[in-house]
Amino acid sequence: MTQKAASIRRAADSVPNDSQEIGSAGGDDGILILAIANQKGGVGKTTTAINLSAALAQRGLPTLLVDLDPQGNATLSFLDPEQLHLSVYDALVDEDRTLKDAVHKTNIKSLDVIPARISLAKFESKLLGDIDSHFRLKDRLKTLLQDYRYIVIDTPPTLGLLTVNALVASTHLLVPIQSSYFALEGTDDLLVTIHDKRTILGRDIKNHIKEVFGSKVFRTIISRSVRLEESPAYKEPIFSFAPHSSGALQYYKLSEEVIGRV
Numbered sequence: 001m002t003q004k005a006a007s008i009r010r011a012a013d014s015v016p017n018d019s020q021e022i023g024s025a026g027g028d029d030g031i032l033i034l035a036i037a038n039q040k041g042g043v044g045k046t047t048t049a050i051n052l053s054a055a056l057a058q059r060g061l062p063t064l065l066v067d068l069d070p071q072g073n074a075t076l077s078f079l080d081p082e083q084l085h086l087s088v089y090d091a092l093v094d095e096d097r098t099l100k101d102a103v104h105k106t107n108i109k110s111l112d113v114i115p116a117r118i119s120l121a122k123f124e125s126k127l128l129g130d131i132d133s134h135f136r137l138k139d140r141l142k143t144l145l146q147d148y149r150y151i152v153i154d155t156p157p158t159l160g161l162l163t164v165n166a167l168v169a170s171t172h173l174l175v176p177i178q179s180s181y182f183a184l185e186g187t188d189d190l191l192v193t194i195h196d197k198r199t200i201l202g203r204d205i206k207n208h209i210k211e212v213f214g215s216k217v218f219r220t221i222i223s224r225s226v227r228l229e230e231s232p233a234y235k236e237p238i239f240s241f242a243p244h245s246s247g248a249l250q251y252y253k254l255s256e257e258v259i260g261r262v
């Protein structure tokens with residue numbers, strides 16, 4: 001086994017099996033709180049958060065998307081900036097607010113969003129030294145647990161306080177991993193995304209990931225697709241932007257797998 005494979009194997013062993021819980025925010029209530037995280041940038045976290053939450057909602061399952069990335073890209077897929085009345089930052093920091101105050105309805109019937117603005121970048125410095133800083137999201141989500149079946153949390157490409165809050169609040173973790181060489185370098189921990197099945201490298205990396213992580217890898221693989229790349233520019237999830245595209249089909253299948261795993 002190469003050194004890289006060994007280090008990935010070690011990481012894989014430390015990841016709980018398929019449906020084992022990582023946190024305990026709401027697992028007992030039958031609610032799935034899914035953090036989408038990978039400290040690597042541009043691996044498809046936000047694309048997955050947007051389209052997985054849209055797919056779950058389109059199945060009629062009440063779903064909440066929490067945007068915990070100051071870039072706010074997930075937010076902008078569903079809401080216009082002028083529509084935002086309160087963002088996740090205010091709802092997490094302000095003592096007089098609850099997260100419920102920041103819930104926004106979307107055009108998709110069963111999908112609500114708690115939006116992020118660039119102000120969220122201040123979260124870390126604002127909460128620095130607070131004893132509950134890691135638990136803020138988990139604590140404040142409690143009032144929303146009865147309203148949803150799925151809560152999906154998009155995170156920034158760092159392992160800072162925002163991502164830690166998402167991990168602490170979640171019952172499950174989904175790690176998008178791109179089937180490229182650099183995706184494996186330094187990734188300690190899996191949804192294969194932006195996969196190009198035409199290249200030998202893409203196939204090799206996918207096989208390698210499957211070999212090391214086994215059943216922890218979703219069967220669904222998200223292919224590299226121009227439609228998926230374009231859809232955020234049109235502020236739409238893939239299901240309305242290109243309903244018959246491979247990306248729509250794959251994210252729909254992913255939602256089926258997520259439902260089946262828990």
Ligand SMILES: Nc1ncnc2c1ncn2[C@@H]1O[C@H](COP(=O)(O)OP(=O)(O)OP(=O)(O)O)[C@@H](O)[C@H]1O
Binds near residue numbers: 046071228
């Ligand atoms: N399957 C895909 N095929 C082609 N392009 C994709 C695919 N998935 C995502 N992209 C594009 O790749 C870029 C990065 O994707 P995305 O924003 O989802 O990654 P991210 O992990 O959230 O990035 P960041 O770490 O900056 O938050 C975006 O331009 C997105 O449109």
Ligand SMILES: [Mg+2]
Binds near residue numbers: 045046047073155156
């Ligand atoms: Mg992102």
